[in-house]
Amino acid sequence: MEIEILGAHMTEMAGAKPTAMVIDGVLAIDAGSLCSSLSLDAQRRLEAILLTHCHYDHIRDIPFIGMNVSGQRSVDIYSNPETLEALYTHLVDGKIYPDFLKWPEDQPALRFITISPGEAFNVSGYSVVAVPVAHGVPTVGYQVSSPQGKKLFYTGDTGAGLDSCWQQISPDLLITELSLPTRMEDWARKVTHLTPNLLHEELLQFRKVKGYLPSVLLIHLNPTLEDEIEKEVAQVAEELGANIALGREGMKIQL
Ligand SMILES: [Zn+2]
Numbered sequence: 001m002e003i004e005i006l007g008a009h010m011t012e013m014a015g016a017k018p019t020a021m022v023i024d025g026v027l028a029i030d031a032g033s034l035c036s037s038l039s040l041d042a043q044r045r046l047e048a049i050l051l052t053h054c055h056y057d058h059i060r061d062i063p064f065i066g067m068n069v070s071g072q073r074s075v076d077i078y079s080n081p082e083t084l085e086a087l088y089t090h091l092v093d094g095k096i097y098p099d100f101l102k103w104p105e106d107q108p109a110l111r112f113i114t115i116s117p118g119e120a121f122n123v124s125g126y127s128v129v130a131v132p133v134a135h136g137v138p139t140v141g142y143q144v145s146s147p148q149g150k151k152l153f154y155t156g157d158t159g160a161g162l163d164s165c166w167q168q169i170s171p172d173l174l175i176t177e178l179s180l181p182t183r184m185e186d187w188a189r190k191v192t193h194l195t196p197n198l199l200h201e202e203l204l205q206f207r208k209v210k211g212y213l214p215s216v217l218l219i220h221l222n223p224t225l226e227d228e229i230e231k232e233v234a235q236v237a238e239e240l241g242a243n244i245a246l247g248r249e250g251m252k253i254q255l
């Protein structure tokens with residue numbers, strides 16, 4: 001499968017877009033930058049979107065997807081009940097933006113599908129399983145397996161404490177967040193995000209539990225602190241003998 005990183009950051013400014021990626025052009029995960037990155041035709045090719053949690057930088061483009069596919073098709077939005085509830089209460093609510101779960105009447109543009117963590121489901125030919133991670137609101141990471149058996153796991157936003165998550169997955173590629181430099185670790189723990197030092201600890205634990213380390217790609221970077229983060233990540237990669245790269249907008253990975 002081909003994974004394209006559309007947004008590799010936690011906010012938006014020239015040169016940085018919020019989190020989103022798309023697999024083989026049909027399955028998106030998170031929706032921070034789908035519409036600013038994909039042509040109208042590409043948006044209409046999306047069959048489903050998996051959302052990790054309800055924070056704005058991950059759900060922002062769902063209303064515009066509804067607008068852009070309406071009259072053409074329905075897009076399935078998968079997430080945990082808390083995320084779908086927040087989306088329907090605050091964003092696609094018929095007030096801030098049209099209620100695309102009911103409109104157009106003959107073929108509503110969006111369909112919400114509630115997932116249960118730990119239960120595998122099929123989307124567009126991929127086998128997907130959601131795994132809870134530690135973040136400030138109910139959040140799941142997704143392991144996506146291709147028909148050829150290649151596996152991607154994307155954590156979504158997470159803080160430290162991924163032991164039980166690691167036990168449930170076996171990815172060839174791990175995409176995880178890394179938001180802040182190590183000097184801000186106290187704050188990162190408080191707001192449940194990762195630093196290079198916390199990533200180091202989590203990857204050591206991964207290797208202990210699974211007996212290997214996958215390739216690692218880091219997204220959800222704070223663009224104002226990226227140079228500092230990059231230097232620290234290079235050191236972690238060297239210490240672990242691991243392949244760890246920073247994600248960039250437009251990056252494509254073949255798996
Ligand atoms: Zn976020």
Ligand SMILES: [Zn+2]
Pocket residue numbers: 053055135157
């Ligand atoms: Zn978040």
